[in-house]
Amino acid sequence: MSYSVAVAGASGYAGGEILRILADHPDFEIRTVTAGSNAGTPLIDHQPHLRSLAHLTLQETDATTLAGHDVVFLALPHGASGAISSQLGDDVLVVDCGADHRLTSEADWNAFYAGDYAGAWTYGVPELPTTDGKQRDALAGATRIAAPGCNASSVSLAIAPGVAAGLIDDRDIVAVLAVGPSGAGKSLKTTYLASELLGNAVPYGVGGTHRHIPEILQNLRAAGAPNPAISFTPMLVPMARGILATVSAPLKPGVSVDEVRAAWNDAYAGERFVQVLPAGKFPRTSDVLGANTALIGVAVDAAANRVVSIVAVDNLVKGTAGAAIQCANIALGLPEHTGLSVNGVAP
Amino acid sequence: MSYSVAVAGASGYAGGEILRILADHPDFEIRTVTAGSNAGTPLIDHQPHLRSLAHLTLQETDATTLAGHDVVFLALPHGASGAISSQLGDDVLVVDCGADHRLTSEADWNAFYAGDYAGAWTYGVPELPTTDGKQRDALAGATRIAAPGCNASSVSLAIAPGVAAGLIDDRDIVAVLAVGPSGAGKSLKTTYLASELLGNAVPYGVGGTHRHIPEILQNLRAAGAPNPAISFTPMLVPMARGILATVSAPLKPGVSVDEVRAAWNDAYAGERFVQVLPAGKFPRTSDVLGANTALIGVAVDAAANRVVSIVAVDNLVKGTAGAAIQCANIALGLPEHTGLSVNGVAP
């Protein structure tokens, strides 16, 4: 069976990546692409790499245009998805790639975002452990899905095994991330200019101010941490895509290296898209470019009494578009990996 | 007065950077440049950017060639400096840019390095606080100087104010560094190929194995930490030069933001080459490219109960060559900043 699909926000990076993956997805048919100010122009003008979709023209992003599809992917600025999705039938699967519907706590929303809280949708990094299974368990049959964010997915995947197995002190997690600028979309700010970022490393959102912190903590609570805390520091580095997150936490007294390795391996045993590397190996972002794969390397630093877990993801794939499509596959009962590549494009 | 200078290891990156700075230094006269396998070839073949030194030819790196100069800078592979310097008179100022003579603990050396311990020389990141002053105090008049390493300088400068002021738990420091590949010199390994590093972030030395850890801990002990511990994780990113180190530590109970800011500001008050940015500002590596400057931004994350200190340095200048020349200036009684620029080259 083939599902008809509309992608809103198709002229941006997230929308473009959804389309790149959908173009080779055997069960989805791209029927409609929409945009804001770019409506009325050919898709290929904004996504010149999507040669197989050169016949598509961007339409207006509104409920009328988006109605009548089996699946609608929203890659819109924050705050735009609620009004649109409320006008789409409950039989339509709506997958939102923004942050509007990820947080279950209105207090968290108010602490980090402007604008009214729009309520939580079904959320899921499928492979993330919960106290009674995996996050994917909630996704089957859902019709409103808040796809996870790239920073939260990467950090949560890196450290959740230690939380779930009760091996770490979840009150003192530290995460430092090297991230590519595509996560900011096509935002026209000086800080995102090539002249500014080439040859540069640029921290931002320092000191507990970054909006993705509550999503991480929500994931860690779901994995069993009663009251987690994290120091979270991202920095832009000169790679178009990718997140390399170094996440560490104190080990509880007496935890052995073997216990750590077993916890990480067990957490993701059998997972195609989250792989724990052998001892002594650590991932690079180039290993997962274009892939829906999260690679994790984990080490124990005995002198510092910390477990160090490093994860690499492509922020636009496993971090955004691939995650959204993986969630849609699950919701619709398709094989979860349909249309999603485990292999990266390197060098 | 003009001091005659020889630079050993002049065909490498560290040697080249020493020469670039010395070329405009009013009190040093570059008289001799030496190399290993490149001896006999023109310097300009290896350092095509040093146009004003195009007349120099690389000579053999041996004590005979290096003797007879007032100052000798050694930018050699680890293990090579001891034999050479022992043949140079005590009246010659020898500044070693390698790690051979930095560690005062033979046990530390044996834990992280191969080869025999060569003994410690006078060491100093001039601006680093100690329990009774600054590290620069030891440098005046020294004739054998172990110039500090780039990773240790950056991490130590970032967090030492919290140690010196007794504000942090020095048993749980976490440092994650984005570093440029020039720190590895011209080493011909696959991991340093442009094809491998372009568009990539690559962790290495994960889990407490990196050789620069004992040098950091030695600095922190000098600043007053009785038994410091650090989780230290570097990653290569695609910038030729630069280190951006994100260093955090738990705050002791009751420490205020004002106390933190005061500690950092006081630690470096009056320092030309180590500057603490105003609240809310954080440094980028491009701000210090080519400069002998370390820029520090510090924040308090109340929710995570951590102070986060971010430092940017040029690994080849403040991290290596500039530090070596700054130490030499101090040792010889010259104004400390002679020949060293505080301004970066950007964008």
Add this chain to the structure above:
Amino acid sequence: MSYSVAVAGASGYAGGEILRILADHPDFEIRTVTAGSNAGTPLIDHQPHLRSLAHLTLQETDATTLAGHDVVFLALPHGASGAISSQLGDDVLVVDCGADHRLTSEADWNAFYAGDYAGAWTYGVPELPTTDGKQRDALAGATRIAAPGCNASSVSLAIAPGVAAGLIDDRDIVAVLAVGPSGAGKSLKTTYLASELLGNAVPYGVGGTHRHIPEILQNLRAAGAPNPAISFTPMLVPMARGILATVSAPLKPGVSVDEVRAAWNDAYAGERFVQVLPAGKFPRTSDVLGANTALIGVAVDAAANRVVSIVAVDNLVKGTAGAAIQCANIALGLPEHTGLSVNGVAP
């Protein structure tokens, strides 16, 4: 039907890219991967992005190992393919990605290469016009194929329409190429270090010395140029993959812009993998990253009396591995585009 495949030189960039494409090719089954000094080690150690092939171990590159497959792809150093292929049966399709068998003129070989001339195999950039059709015509049923080189493919595709239509002076072609370093493989030379190439543009092979010139001229002669000449200058730029070739030639008297556009459009009408952009549009290498697509933009500069044709290719796909697989598809009678993507991965 599924063809069994061996890939020799599987630990290098070209070999890795062949495997990346083959991993999703419906008609090829990767059975054997071989290497030189890396034989005996897991493939995944050298190609950590090829997660779906993590079960493969590199074997020795020799005729015994390679025998017994339907198709053998050779991604070997120059000079190595002849001895091996001579021991493989005529029923085996051998596709060589090296330069050993591309040139039909022994004199050309001797002028640009060392070592004995190994004779020409069937060669083909499928879409390139010839005086009586396309280069693909020779490939059907071939069992020894010399896959085209990346520089020759890109330059030839850019300018051949003007040659075939008789619109240009083929004695004064000028090509300047920005190329990524992956074309040089994992060669351990200083010039390919990240420290050297980051933030840099580096010319090489200047002044008519580059080995790929005779392959270009051979293509242009096949397209109808009696005695072509080209000034060819490549430069390395800091992108892991990609070639952007700017190729220009004088227009013959009286040639109109419309004639130029018609010649280029007609030459590639109906081609999936070679696309001429609308007037005023020009390609970027990121548009074709990971794709088997060559994008061409063409303009007429009336004041300079030159046609300027700019082509973008991914040197590892349309330039090497994709081209080899496209040739194999043709030789075996499969749909030419099987397993090959027209869409790039961007940004």
Add this chain to the structure above:
Amino acid sequence: MSYSVAVAGASGYAGGEILRILADHPDFEIRTVTAGSNAGTPLIDHQPHLRSLAHLTLQETDATTLAGHDVVFLALPHGASGAISSQLGDDVLVVDCGADHRLTSEADWNAFYAGDYAGAWTYGVPELPTTDGKQRDALAGATRIAAPGCNASSVSLAIAPGVAAGLIDDRDIVAVLAVGPSGAGKSLKTTYLASELLGNAVPYGVGGTHRHIPEILQNLRAAGAPNPAISFTPMLVPMARGILATVSAPLKPGVSVDEVRAAWNDAYAGERFVQVLPAGKFPRTSDVLGANTALIGVAVDAAANRVVSIVAVDNLVKGTAGAAIQCANIALGLPEHTGLSVNGVAP
């Protein structure tokens, strides 16, 4: 003597680079910095690498503010310099870094620029040969100077020796340039985003449309070409700074390699800032990063009958700010090289 200086447009890249150089210039005292929308904010907010100028605040760019200085450097958007400079006394040296006053032909201006022609000021790439000397000859004592543009300087320097010596066919010059995005300033357009340019090569201004063509042709006419023509194609590549221009032209019949080398060497004999490399050597942009140096490598391609001249400059130094200061030095009778470095910052 010390000249008081104002820099207008001080928050941009060109203005910042002027300030970086002036900060160490012994004869200039930076007294005033101005900006447009950034007026009223600290300079250091926009130029965080200029630590020694952290005390300066940006003032309004108007004649009142700029009056009363000995020297005024204008780094303004096109079209803004005329009105301002007309209100400054003739005793003030005004150096304009924009294109407003470079072209001596109103017809050229109208063909490539919008807005009214503002008239030509004294122009000069000091080292460029003219039919009766060098362009520097016009600069002594000038009070209104149009500093040369980066593209025109680099291309003109590369090929002018062949023009001046009468060795080339100046009707068929071809130039292809790899350029860094800083030449476009802090312009907020999608094409200049880091996400767009990282890993990419992007042509622009293709087909004889680029505004810098008439400035090049004006230089070549000054060097003796009666009616030159050039095919000029720039492309953005992922380096913040730098231009690598590959410029070629047909050799007149019978011209020998020795004549070519002699012409290039003679043209720049004794020049500090324009250096011709030995035969077989070619420059890289990293060799001149931060330097006021143009490096040239020249080769003869006998088969293509073309001389190929490759030049590397830092677009912000020798291409803009260094050129402007070099011109000011000449105009004021200072030693031409005062405050300008011949050495680059590499790697």
